[in-house]
Amino acid sequence: MENKAHALAAGLFVLLVSALLVAMALWLTRDVTHTTNYEMTTADGVTGLQVQAAVRYKGVAVGKVTDIAFDPREHHNVLVTIAVSPQAPITASTFATLAFQGVTGLSFIQLDDNGNSTQPPAPGPDGVPRIPLRPNPLGQISDQAGALIGKVDQAMDRLNELLAPENQAKLTQALTEVGAAAASANQLARTADHTLRAQLDPARADLPGLIRQASQTLKATEGAANDVRRTLTGVDAMVGDARQGLTRLTGPGGVLERADESANTVNRTTLPKIQNLTEDASRTIRRLDRIANTLGENPQALLYGSGAIAPGPGEPGFVAPAATGAGASH
Known part of the structure; x- marks a missing residue:
């Protein structure tokens, strides 16, 4: 009967302590700030x-x-x-x-x-x-990264196409024609000067033929110059696209710089905090494990501590207390 009374008291004590812990947790986590x-x-x-x-x-x-x-x-x-x-x-x-x-x-x-x-x-x-x-700037960069990479790839494809063997041959031919046209113009100038000096007689001057030759030479020069101008315009456009894409990737405030800042923040702040939190949680779990093992082996430790409990009446090893002198006389 006495053992049951002890067990009932221990149970009531555990319930009371649990209720107090719950009330304390609610009190500590209450939000009393005005927002x-x-x-x-x-x-x-x-x-x-x-x-x-x-x-x-x-x-x-x-x-x-x-x-x-x-x-x-x-x-x-x-x-x-x-x-x-x-x-x-x-x-x-x-x-x-x-x-x-x-x-x-x-x-x-x-x-x-x-x-x-x-x-x-x-x-x-x-x-x-x-x-x-x-919108988040990093999200905008992530959304535009695909389009930016596509533009860089397109610019590189155009540059490769421009530097293809057949285009190189055309560019070389155009430069050769420009050189030939310049040489023809120089020769034409010398011929015209010689003709004007030598043929001052209007009857001997063949000015219409000279003008036709000059016109043909100038037309050839203009056509070659237009071809070179179109080629250089295409090269300049592709180089500008490539330069703009590389600036967005590697320039100040670009994708690479922001990614490097995020990595540095993670290494300096986030990872050390996560490691400290993991160590604290591990220590707390080990302590809770020891408390649970102790209560599982000896539930009465909540009332009497972790020492050995003397056996009660009816339990093996129980020894009745010695009677006093007054009790013996009776």
Whole structure:
């Protein structure tokens, strides 16, 4: 009977301690801060964004995401509701972007302001102020990367086509014709000068023939120059396309520079935090495992500690206490 009473007391104690722990957890996690709700609607995807995700204003945490749903007025848009601290300087010129947390794939809301207004944001259809959600620059680069690579490939194909053997032969022929035309013009000038000097007699001057020869030479020169001009124009256009594509890839603020900044952020910040969090979780799991093993072997340890428990009446090894002198006399 006494053993049952001890077991009942231990059970009631465990229930009481569990209820106290639950109440303490609810009290510690309660949200007593005053916040202001804002809405954002976008036609782009919000991959990686979850409820309770952080909201940062210029990198400072000012709130969290409270709801993500479809816009009831524009069914193709996503409606995101955030709760922001009143201390955050939200104005009509404040805008939001979707930022990513390293390599985790999770997203958060990044707020920024261009300083063009000091008035509060205008309310939306539901009366809740709305903040414009702009596309992510990294997402824009990713979306345009395919088109950019296609243009670079197209420019390289045109350059290869221009440098093909048959085109090289045409270019060489055009340059040869230009040289021949220049030589013909030079010869024509010398001939004309000699003719004008030697044949001053109008009866001997053959000016119509000389003019026809000069006209033919000039036409040949003009045709060769036009061919060279068209060829050089095509080369210049292809080189410009290639230079523009390479500038977008390797220039300041380009794809390669932004990818390098993201990799450095992951190596310096995200990976060390993940490693520390993993070590803390491992230590906590080992401690919980030891506590569970102890309670499984000896549940009464919650009341009497981890020491050995003396056997009670009716249990093997029980020894009755010695009677006092007064009890023996009776």
